[in-house]
Amino acid sequence: MDIIKTKDLVFEDFIRYPDIYIKKGKVVFLVGSSGSGKSTLLKLFNATLSPSSGAIFYEGKNIDEIDTLKLRQEVLLVGQSVYLFDGSIKDNFNRFYSYREMNMPNEEEIKYFLSICQLDFPLETQTSILSGGEAQRLYTAIFLSFLPKVIMLDEPTSALDTQNAKSLLRDIIKLAKTKEMTVIVVSHDKNLSDEFAEDIIDIEGSKTI
Amino acid sequence: MTNAGIVQLSIFQFSLIYLLLIVVLAIMKKANVNQTKLLIVASVRMTVQLTLAGFVLTYIFENPSPLFTSLYLLTMTLFAIHRALSKNKWLNKSFKWAVALSLAGSGLIILAFFVIVVVRVDFFNPQYTIPLSGMIMGNAMTGVNLGLKSFKDNFSSQRKRVETLLNLGVKPKKILLPFSQNALETALLPTLNNMVGMGIISLPGMMTGQILSGTAPTTAILYQIAIMIAIATVVCLATFSTLNLGIRTLYNDRNQIEFLHEN
Structure with missing residues (x-):
């Protein structure tokens, strides 16, 4: 079953996407040269941007008819704009969960999500001392802990070497499989798509009109 | 020349205050602050605008409506x-x-x-x-x-x-x-x-x-x-x-x- 599909999708009259079908529970890589509209496509999927024409269907329903906040919580985009609050790792979980009006996970659970993202820090660690790559992984861990139905990762390994990138994706995918989570990855790294992709969608075909 | 306790300024008395601007000009020149033009424009504009406001207010106060x-x-x-x-x-x-x-x-x-x-x-x-x-x-x-x-x-x-x-x-x-x-x-x-x-x-x-x-x-x-x-x-x-x-x-x-x- 397709969890997300698109029809005649056009953004701002200059990116025309091929029709896209994303199967539930799969690990799907979006590839295409830079500027082909991969990040934009993810923002269209979570309705932070609207297409100029065409339609996107989530679980068979046109997303125009879905409450956008609920959609974003289920189709969660881990974007490239990494942002962490000042304070400790635990404070960050606390802040993000209070924004979502949810109880934060307990320490064991937080440590579990950190370990998936290859982080082994005490929860009291201040985020200001984290390196760019560590901050990015903590950011991913926080998003992942919300256990969405679809997780969209935009260049999740941009600040990592190949070895770490592979471990990170392997563990994320392992979690996704147990939770029946669909994973959509935008990555330039061919090593990763070769190893992990169950489906590759090339949007290079999308035309600049 | 008092009226309700305040000294009425004659135009001559009033214009003496502009002498102070010479001090500002001199310091600006000395300190290489190139805002001479602005100082002059600002002083002229202030004078003209307030004079006009004075006339308008005088008229309004004399003909309250x-x-x-x-x-x-x-x-x-x-x-x-x-x-x-x-x-x-x-x-x-x-x-x-x-x-x-x-x-x-x-x-x-x-x-x-x-x-x-x-x-x-x-x-x-x-x-x-x-x-x-x-x-x-x-x-x-x-x-x-x-x-x-x-x-x-x-x-x-x-x-x-x-x-x-x-x-x-x-x-x-x-x-x-x-x-x-x-x-x-x-x-x-x-x-x-x-x-x-x-x-x-x-x-x-x-x-x-x-x-x-x-x-x-x-x-x-x-x-x-x-x-x-x-x-x-x-x-x-x-x-x-x-x-x-x-x-x-x-x-x-x-x-x-x-x-x-x-x-």
Whole structure:
């Protein structure tokens, strides 16, 4: 079953996407040269941007008819704009969960999500001392802990070497499989798509009109 | 040559004050501050504008009429709105309306309370309404400007935070609220700090003016305290209303913040 599909999708009259079908529970890589509209496509999927024409269907329903906040919580985009609050790792979980009006996970659970993202820090660690790559992984861990139905990762390994990138994706995918989570990855790294992709969608075909 | 306790300045006496500008010019030259032109333009403009205002006010005071007072109020309000809008070009059309309505609404409410409830004179009495509205509108405008600038700066420097929270499915209003709270605080602080130092660091302008013209200092302080409270209130009210009405214009019913992609 397709969890997300698109029809005649056009953004701002200059990116025309091929029709896209994303199967539930799969690990799907979006590839295409830079500027082909991969990040934009993810923002269209979570309705932070609207297409100029065409339609996107989530679980068979046109997303125009879905409450956008609920959609974003289920189709969660881990974007490239990494942002962490000042304070400790635990404070960050606390802040993000209070924004979502949810109880934060307990320490064991937080440590579990950190370990998936290859982080082994005490929860009291201040985020200001984290390196760019560590901050990015903590950011991913926080998003992942919300256990969405679809997780969209935009260049999740941009600040990592190949070895770490592979471990990170392997563990994320392992979690996704147990939770029946669909994973959509935008990555330039061919090593990763070769190893992990169950489906590759090339949007290079999308035309600049 | 005294009249109600104040020395009337003859044109000759008055022009002596311009001699002080020579000091400013000399220092500017010496210190290589290349603002000679601005100094001259500013002095000339101030002189011409105030002279005109003097003539207009003299006419209005000699021929008091609700029509003239209202026209003066209207002009001043439109000017305050124009200044606030021209300093914040990033505002969308609805946000501009929010600024205009907030400035005009808050200014008029506070002015009316001051003139009708506190001083208890006719609202169209130009002697009270015109100078008080100038102080109230001017300060409201400065407050709103400061608030908008702080909101914009904060938002621009924290785009990643806004994007992150949007992606998490948080309501735009909840995302923007901290920015507007912060902006309100920034707008209010100068007025509050001003109140803290008042009477010790400086004698405020209005009180100085009243004392110079022969008013008893005890009466002058009552007016000064009253106007400061009125100013603090109008800054708070106008800025709060601007930001609250304004941030609603920054997102649509799809919970998208269009502003994020524009500025």
